[in-house]
Each structure stands twice: as C-alpha cells, then as structure tokens.
Amino acid sequence: MNEATETALGAFRTADEAVEWITGRMKFGIRPGLKRMELFMEKLGFPQRRLKFIHVAGTNGKGSTCAFLTRTLTACGYDVGTFTSPYIERYQNRIQYNGQDIDDESLLRLTNLLKPVFDEIAETEWGAPTMFEVSTTLALLYFAKVTFPDFVVWETGLGGRLDSTNIVTPIVSVITNVGHDHMEILGDTLTAVAEEKAGIIKSGVPIVSAVEQPEAIEVIRNVSAARKSTLYLMNEQFRYEAARSELDRQTLRFTGPFRTLDQVDITLNGGHQLKNAAVALMTLEVLRQYYAIVLDDEPFLEGMRTASWPGRLEMVKHSPRMLLDGAHNPEGAETLAEALRTVYRYGKLHMMIAMMPTKQHDGVMRELMPLVDSLIVTEPDFFKKAEAESLAELARETLRGLNRQVPVTVEPDWRKALKQLEEKTGEDDLAVVTGTLYLISDVRSWVLYGKDSDKGW
Secondary structure: OOHHHHHHHOOOOOHHHHHHHHHHHHHHOOOOOOHHHHHHHHHOOOHHHHOOEEEEEOOOOHHHHHHHHHHHHHHOOOOEEEEOOOEOOOHHHHEEEOOEEOOHHHHHHHHHHHHHHHHHHHOOOOOOOOHHHHHHHHHHHHHHHHHOOOEEEEEOOOOOOOOHHHHOOOOEEEEOOOOOOOHHHHOOOHHHHHHHHHHHOOOOOOEEEOOOOHHHHHHHHHHHHHOOOOEEEEOOOEEEEEEEEEOOEEEEEEEOOOOEEEEEEEOOOOHHHHHHHHHHHHHHHHHHHHHOOOOOHHHHHHHHHHOOOOOOOEEEEEOOEEEEEOOOOHHHHHHHHHHHHHOOOOOOEEEEEEOOOOOOHHHHHHHHOOOOOEEEEEEOOOOOOOOHHHHHHHHHHHHHHOOOOOOEEEEEEHHHHHHHHHHHOOOOOEEEEEEOHHHHHHHHHHHHHOOOOOOEO
C-alpha cells in the first residue's frame, strides 16, 4: 500500500487493528499529567466542553456507583454515556452509550481521526500519549461527535488530580472512598491519596463523598471549602440505614437534605453496595435539585434495583457454585470477607487468587486467609503480575500466624488452576476467584463464553 492510499483509508482498516494499537500502548505504562490531554483537546476542538459530566473517583466502589447512576438515569429516560476502567471482557466495554458498547464503525473512524493528532503530540517535548489518554480522548469524541448523551458518567482511571479524565469540568463530582491502592504512585499515606483524589473537585461544583477516615475527610473538606464547592458528606449531609439484607436483594432507607427515601431495593450483593447506592442516590439528588432533572419514582426505583456490575460478587456458575470478586486491595478484600461471612452459605470455601505486583498483598491476605479451606495461587495472562510462588509464601506465612492448616497450591497457569478449583468444590461448597481484575477478566470470559478476554486497563 502506498502512502497516498494509506492516508485515504486511515491508519487502521478494522476496529480490531485500532484496538490492538490502543491496547498495545499499555506496555509504555502510566504517565500522570494533563499536558498531553490538553494538547489533544485543543487540536480536536475541545469536545469535552459540549458534555455534562458526573466525575467519579475513589479507591473502591467507583464501578458500582457508576452502574447505579447509569442504570437509573437511563431508566428515567435520559441518554447516558459511560466511561469506566478497567474493562472486563473487551476493550469496547469501557465506552458505552445507554448501556451498549461503542460500535466498531465509530471506534474505527474516531481512532483514525485522533491518530494524526496523536502523532503530532508524540513529536512534542511531552511525548506520545498513553493508552489511557488515547482511550479517554476516544470516549470524548464518541460522546461529543456521535451519541450526544444528556449526561456522561465519567470514572477516573488512577487518582484524580493528574488523571486524564480530569480534563473535564463536571456538573457534580463524586469521591466514593479513600484506601490503600496505587500508593506507589499516589503517595504512601491516606492523606496523600485523598489529596490526589480531591483533585477532581472543581470550583463551585458540588461534591458527594462517603470518605470516612478523619484525615481523608479533613482533606476533602478543606479542598471543597477552598474551591467554594458544596460538600455532601455521608453521615453528615446524608446517611443510610440497612432495612433488609439477603442474597440478591438488599433494601436501604436513604435520608438526605432534600428528601427521605424509605425503601430503595438493590440486587448487588454485599453491605458495601448499600453505601455505594447511598452515594449514587445523593448524587442523583444533587442533579434533581441543582439541574431540575425529572426522576419519576417508578423508573427511578427500578433503575436502582436493576443496576449490575460484572466481576463484583458475581455468581458466574452454579455447579459448582463460583463467585467472582475483584478484591485487589485490602479494602476490597475486607468487603469480600464481610460478604462471605454474612451473605453466602457454604460447607467449604475454596479460593483462587492472583495479584498485580504493586498491590498491598499482606493486607489482602490478612482479610481472606481466616476464611479459606483451600487456596490456589495463580497468575493472570498479563505482562505485569505478582509471581505465584512469592504470593503463595505470603499466604502460608499469614496462615501460620493464624495457626491454620490450609493447603496452598501454586499453579501459575490460570486455566489449570481453574480446573483444580472446580474439582475441589463440592455441591455444598463455594469457589471464589479473586484478586486482580485481570484474573477476573480471564476467568469470567472463559466460564461464561468459553473464550479468552481481550482485557486491559
């Protein structure tokens, strides 16, 4: 193909080629900072200025909160764009319009549109944009030039202040919580992590948060005051009470500054989902009060009830029973452990786990090892991962400290590990696959569809 023909066709001829190029940039890593995004936006006509964003940050609970917001707004008749990460099955999952993945035709056309701009930026002193910056730009183009949603539910990738999603000015900001994750990048204290996440708070834009640690609350409160942003903090301006909690159905009573909702049902499992639901409800209340959006009771409650989120306390198989949960940091492991104690019933608990090398492995093990009857340690198909043997040794050390005799198996091949897990799990037992979302992605695609995932961040 000569140069003129290639220019006419664009850099990529199929959506698969475009996705391969975008995801291939993962190996170049994460480079926090907004300068490349600023150049992208300037050269592409500032697409973000045409959209209304609900910007969601936090250590855990972002995805579930985004699911509640998206499903409820859609049920109430609004068109909603959603940008989340990482994706579970295929790259297109991360960019959705009314719950449907970006179509291949739009993905191909928009990637070919941004590729020349990418090349220009790559020649500057700031260097080539990262995979996540390209993905963020692709999402903005899709929403601003193709689908034109009423609202965009906009999840941060990492932190907040220097995350590529922070190129937008939202109509409401959300910080679900602050915990021990990505501390090698965001800082080695909860205060430092909170400061990074508070970077999404914009001047005059209301902020909703369920942050609980005193030092993190102080950061959120100070930044909100400095930017004259009204803060709606859980247990101060809004609160919730658990009214019912059983498998696949929970009910909460929500009390906020504008109204009380006596009975809101959700089907996402785990006590932490009540908190995520309360955060979403407060966010929707802000939209209702500040922007006069109409949320009729019947579709509103139906949206909250039917919201779902893959890979979080998701039962993907019933014979044997297999539960997937991406508990990839200590706080996530704590919520998984609580759910295993209170929501699920089983004879023995057989667990399979894999982690990324940078995570707080000891904290995860402290939460989960008191519960397991057997453990299989494996590795995801990903270029970065914690070595199974070293992770297994940490598990054994944790078990010794608990004075527990539990078999620990090392099987780096996750497919072989999965087969072993299924063979161990009796009719009354429960198999749990947990840890990095890259493993969850592998297993979920294999169990549900019999195929490999094309996962990624």
